[in-house]
Amino acid sequence: MADVARAAGVSSMTVSRALRRDAAVNEETRAAILDAAERLGYVFDATAASLRARRTDFIAATIPSINNANFADTVRGLTDGLAARGYQVLLGYTNYDMAEEERLVEQLLRRRPEAIVVTGGRHTARTRTLLAKAGIPVVETWDLPDEPIGSVVGFSNADAVEAMVDRFVAAGFRRIAFLGGDAARDTRGTDRRRGFLRAMAKHGLDAARLIAGGTPPISMREGAAAMAALLDRLPDTELVICVSDLAAFGALTECQRRGLAVPETIAIAGFGDYDIAGISVPTLTTIDPFPREIGRRAAELILGLLDGTVTGPRIVAIMPQLRPGGSALLPDADGAGRANAETAQKSPSAP
Amino acid sequence: MADVARAAGVSSMTVSRALRRDAAVNEETRAAILDAAERLGYVFDATAASLRARRTDFIAATIPSINNANFADTVRGLTDGLAARGYQVLLGYTNYDMAEEERLVEQLLRRRPEAIVVTGGRHTARTRTLLAKAGIPVVETWDLPDEPIGSVVGFSNADAVEAMVDRFVAAGFRRIAFLGGDAARDTRGTDRRRGFLRAMAKHGLDAARLIAGGTPPISMREGAAAMAALLDRLPDTELVICVSDLAAFGALTECQRRGLAVPETIAIAGFGDYDIAGISVPTLTTIDPFPREIGRRAAELILGLLDGTVTGPRIVAIMPQLRPGGSALLPDADGAGRANAETAQKSPSAP
DNA sequence: CTGAAAGCGCTAACAA
DNA sequence: TTGTTAGCGCTTTCAG
Numbered sequence: 001m002a003d004v005a006r007a008a009g010v011s012s013m014t015v016s017r018a019l020r021r022d023a024a025v026n027e028e029t030r031a032a033i034l035d036a037a038e039r040l041g042y043v044f045d046a047t048a049a050s051l052r053a054r055r056t057d058f059i060a061a062t063i064p065s066i067n068n069a070n071f072a073d074t075v076r077g078l079t080d081g082l083a084a085r086g087y088q089v090l091l092g093y094t095n096y097d098m099a100e101e102e103r104l105v106e107q108l109l110r111r112r113p114e115a116i117v118v119t120g121g122r123h124t125a126r127t128r129t130l131l132a133k134a135g136i137p138v139v140e141t142w143d144l145p146d147e148p149i150g151s152v153v154g155f156s157n158a159d160a161v162e163a164m165v166d167r168f169v170a171a172g173f174r175r176i177a178f179l180g181g182d183a184a185r186d187t188r189g190t191d192r193r194r195g196f197l198r199a200m201a202k203h204g205l206d207a208a209r210l211i212a213g214g215t216p217p218i219s220m221r222e223g224a225a226a227m228a229a230l231l232d233r234l235p236d237t238e239l240v241i242c243v244s245d246l247a248a249f250g251a252l253t254e255c256q257r258r259g260l261a262v263p264e265t266i267a268i269a270g271f272g273d274y275d276i277a278g279i280s281v282p283t284l285t286t287i288d289p290f291p292r293e294i295g296r297r298a299a300e301l302i303l304g305l306l307d308g309t310v311t312g313p314r315i316v317a318i319m320p321q322l323r324p325g326g327s328a329l330l331p332d333a334d335g336a337g338r339a340n341a342e343t344a345q346k347s348p349s350a351p
Numbered sequence: 352m353a354d355v356a357r358a359a360g361v362s363s364m365t366v367s368r369a370l371r372r373d374a375a376v377n378e379e380t381r382a383a384i385l386d387a388a389e390r391l392g393y394v395f396d397a398t399a400a401s402l403r404a405r406r407t408d409f410i411a412a413t414i415p416s417i418n419n420a421n422f423a424d425t426v427r428g429l430t431d432g433l434a435a436r437g438y439q440v441l442l443g444y445t446n447y448d449m450a451e452e453e454r455l456v457e458q459l460l461r462r463r464p465e466a467i468v469v470t471g472g473r474h475t476a477r478t479r480t481l482l483a484k485a486g487i488p489v490v491e492t493w494d495l496p497d498e499p500i501g502s503v504v505g506f507s508n509a510d511a512v513e514a515m516v517d518r519f520v521a522a523g524f525r526r527i528a529f530l531g532g533d534a535a536r537d538t539r540g541t542d543r544r545r546g547f548l549r550a551m552a553k554h555g556l557d558a559a560r561l562i563a564g565g566t567p568p569i570s571m572r573e574g575a576a577a578m579a580a581l582l583d584r585l586p587d588t589e590l591v592i593c594v595s596d597l598a599a600f601g602a603l604t605e606c607q608r609r610g611l612a613v614p615e616t617i618a619i620a621g622f623g624d625y626d627i628a629g630i631s632v633p634t635l636t637t638i639d640p641f642p643r644e645i646g647r648r649a650a651e652l653i654l655g656l657l658d659g660t661v662t663g664p665r666i667v668a669i670m671p672q673l674r675p676g677g678s679a680l681l682p683d684a685d686g687a688g689r690a691n692a693e694t695a696q697k698s699p700s701a702p
Numbered sequence: 703c704t705g706a707a708a709g710c711g712c713t714a715a716c717a718a
Numbered sequence: 719t720t721g722t723t724a725g726c727g728c729t730t731t732c733a734g
Contacts, residue, residue: 001711011721016713026719041484046461047407048711050398051726066426072418079417079444088458091442093430107439110397133392220630249630256632276627279571279600281607352727362705367729375703399727403710 001045007036019044050112059087059302060113062104064096064120064186065217070272070291071119074141077295078117085303087114094119096185096216102127109134115302121145121152122187137305137313139298142188142289144317151305151313153298157188158195160287160320164241164269165199167322171330173239173267174205179226179251180213180243189216189243192271196241209234213247223250224257231258237266239328245270245277248284252327267328282326289320352396358387370395401463410438410653411464413455415447415471415537416568421623421642422470425492428646429468436654438465445470447536447567453478460485466653472496472503473538488656488664490649493539493640495668502656502664504649508539509546511638511671515592515620516550518673522681524590524618525556530577530602531564531594540567540594543622547592560585564598574601575608582609588617590679596621596628599635603678618679633677640671 005012010029017023018033025033036042050056059082063071079089090113094101102124108116115136121143123131131138131149138150145152168176181193193210200207211230214222223246230237231254242248248270255262262268262282270277273288297316304310324330356363361380368374369384376384387393401407410433414422430440441464445452453475459467466487472494474482482489482500489501496503519527532544544561551558562581565573574593578601581588593599599621606613613619613633621628624639648667655661675681 012711013713013722014720017720024719029719041480043457043481043485044461045402045463045711047398047401047463048726049713051396051402051728052711052713054726056398066417066430067420067423069418069420072423075417076444088441088443088462090439092439093427106394110395111439112396112398129392130394134394220626224630246626253630253632275571275597279575279604281604363727364705364729365703367727368704377703380703396727399710400729401710402712403727403729405710405729 001042003040004033004037004042007040008033056112056114057087058090058111058113059115059117060090060092060105060108060111061117062092062094062101062108062119064094066091066093068217069274070289073291074119074295074298077292077297078299079295081296081299082302096183098122098124098127098185102130105130114306115139117141117298117302119143120187121148121154123149137302139301141294141298143191144315148313148315151301151315153294153301153316153318155289155318155320156195157191158198160289161192161195161241161271162199162202164287164322165196165203167330168239168241168269168328169199169203169205175209175234175236175238176200176205177209177211177230177234177237177240178207178243179211179223179230179240180218180247182210182212183214183216186216186243189213189218192243209237211240213243218243218247218250220246220250220253223247224254225250227251227254231255231260231266239267239269241269241271243271245272245274245284245286248286248327249276249280252280252282252284263326263328269328273323277323277325280327285325285328285330286323287320288323290318294318352393354391355384355388355393358391359384407463407465408438409441409462409464410466410468411441411443411456411459411462412468413443413445413452413459413470415445417442417444419568420625421640424642425470425646425649428643428648429650430646432647432650433653447534449473449475449478449536453481456481465657466490468492468649468653470494471538472499472505474500488653490652492645492649494542495666499664499666502652502666504645504652504667504669506640506669506671507546508542509549511640512543512546512592512622513550513553515638515673516547516554518681519590519592519620519679520550520554520556526560526585526587526589527551527556528560528562528581528585528588528591529558529594530562530574530581530591531569531598533561533563534565534567537567537594540564540569543594560588562591564594569594569598569601571597571601571604574598575605576601578602578605582606582611582617590618590620592620592622594622596623596625596635596637599637599678600627600631603631603633603635614677614679620679624674628674628676631678636676636679636681637674638671639674641669645669 001012001015005015018025018030092104105127117139119142121140140152141154143154144156178196181189197207211226213226270284270286273286277284277286352363352366356366369376369381443455468490470493472491491503492505494505495507529547532540548558562577564577599619621635621637624637628635628637
């Protein structure tokens with residue numbers, strides 16, 4: 001910057017001002033400075049600026065896996081919302097491992113992000129402490145924790161599945177199985193399974209049809225293997241609710257390989273409204289948790305928290321929506337539209 | 352750090368040493384320091400350390416889209432390889448837009464990464480200049496550019512598709528169509544299409560069966576729409592090669608909806624070896640470009656370049672491999688194994 | 703093994 | 719509108 005200042009015949013402070021849009025600098029001077037900077041191949045050093053200004057323009061975010069379209073959508077919503085205001089997302093993934101999350105959070109906090117977004121509401125005690133003491137906005141997503149660390153943008157995975165089961169039971173299904181959600185590491189998966197169990201108990205139905213999916217995230221292939229196990233062990237099952245659309249699609253293919261008609265012989269439902277759900281034959285009955293919306297709302301919330309528009313933590317409830325498909329037929333009941341997409345109420349105070 | 356020093360009764364320099372593993376510090380002193388740091392909730396400030404030490408431990412990376420399993424795999428390979436040595440990947444996505452890439456690269460370079468990985472070999476002139484002048488290792492991936500900026504870890508998309516067409520022609524296919532690769536923004540897609548055209552010309556076949564896929568990345572849905580167009584316009588097509596497995600799967604579903612047998616009535620091939628390729632019914636004949644391996648190799652190369660083990664830029668050729676599936680049958684020819692995975696030659700000098 | 707001094711490249715705060 | 723001074727929180731360098 002000193003070099004640029006010299007070349008432009010001004011002080012480095014003027015260069016600093018010229019390089020930012022906000023400050024008041026004579027237009028000619030600014031032009032000369034920008035020209036000099038370009039000529040010299042000067043590249044601004046954000047590290048030094050961050051140290052001095054105590055603003056890094058970093059927002060940290062952790063997701064369980066980068067190879068998952070749902071979380072990728074959330075990251076997109078988040079990044080797009082924040083990039084517009086000059087923030088850079090510092091992303092890390094935890095491999096669905098809370099210990100790994102702890103390491104990652106600790107490392108990310110060293111970079112002095114101005115806010116941090118984490119996935120899920122369950123963390124190690126140390127992670128919670130680190131986050132709580134970081135002195136920056138914390139947003140937990142994809143869940144509705146009982147004791148939020150700070151803000152939340154999410155939904156209850158258990159409630160979403162429970163509501164789905166309610167619909168299926170009302171439609172006459174009785175012998176319903178749940179595929180996946182057995183791995184403790186995937187807390188959202190276990191929550192969905194819990195919602196299934198709760199719903200079945202509520203309706204007085206047998207909830208013993210539980211099929212393990214393996215290590216998270218359950219791939220299509222594992223979904224197929226689990227479906228094979230189910231068909232061998234409990235062939236009279238009427239409906240399989242899967243922990244995700246990927247597992248559901250794998251399950252669907254297993255039926256196709258065996259020549260079983262879906263949904264006639266056995267119905268299948270998923271979770272996540274992944275692309276595959278809308279294009280497979282048949283399409284998948286699933287639940288849309290609005291992943292992109294989660295990211296967008298988190299970004300919005302963070303911006304508000306940082307500029308003082310929003311004071312104190314907020315709980316933003318996302319309303320997952322059932323998307324009927326061909327893999328598990330439901331009589332249409334509610335004529336619901338996309339509640340969250342544009343209209344849903346913002347930050348209904350606390351839970 | 353001064354606070355910790357005071358609490359531990361040492362100078363801040365000793366704290367600095369204790370906090371790093373390398374430096375020589377009395378074990379008791381170190382323990383006392385770490386204890387004090389924990390008690391005080393001290394969090395190391397990487398920004399200040401970066402400024403002074405002129406080492407940010409950042410490696411920048413840009414990918415076209417975060418919602419793409421192929422690129423996500425590359426990022427995983429990269430991150431895993433680099434995290435082991437304490438580097439943090441600073442990730443951004445370009446939306447398949449070179450202008451956006453330019454903005455992103457400029458922004459990332461301000462963070463003073465120690466190396467930068469970009470996707471593809473085509474960039475704006477300014478991006479090239481920025482990268483070339485950055486004074487850090489530059490790695491272009493997923494391509495084999497004619498004029499690399501620095502190092503390369505990739506393969507020729509055109510050659511890969513050409514080789515695939517060769518195999519299909521040898522197997523007797525003649526009326527072959529190509530789906531996608533029409534959007535200039537997706538340079539890898541256009542390269543694949545070019546490989547198709549080149550191969551068809553070479554074999555004296557009609558290469559006019561080109562079906563537009565729309566804006567990249569082509570989704571499954573767009574693949575289905577394009578397939579519908581193809582079936583309407585050129586119903587006698589024997590084989591459709593798609594720009595990606597996602598498009599190929601969409602195309603497959605369109606056939607299923609129309610009751611057309613794949614591969615009997617029409618054969619379909621994809622590119623990318625996405626998860627869907629291995630599980631769909633039928634499985635997809637595709638090309639595996641070893642996305643994870645690309646990331647892993649890039650990480651390896653960067654580490655070598657940074658610690659001086661490797662001197663000067665390197666071209667690492669990845670050898671994509673045909674994966675025969677049920678969607679387009681091929682008589683088995685080569686009994687090739689996974690050339691790249693473990694063994695392939697490293698950095699065969701220049702291209 | 704430990705400490706003191708200096709400074710990384712920028713910007714806040716103040717002055718002109 | 720521009721400049722001066724000081725210092726962000728670390729680590730390099732040198733000395734002990």
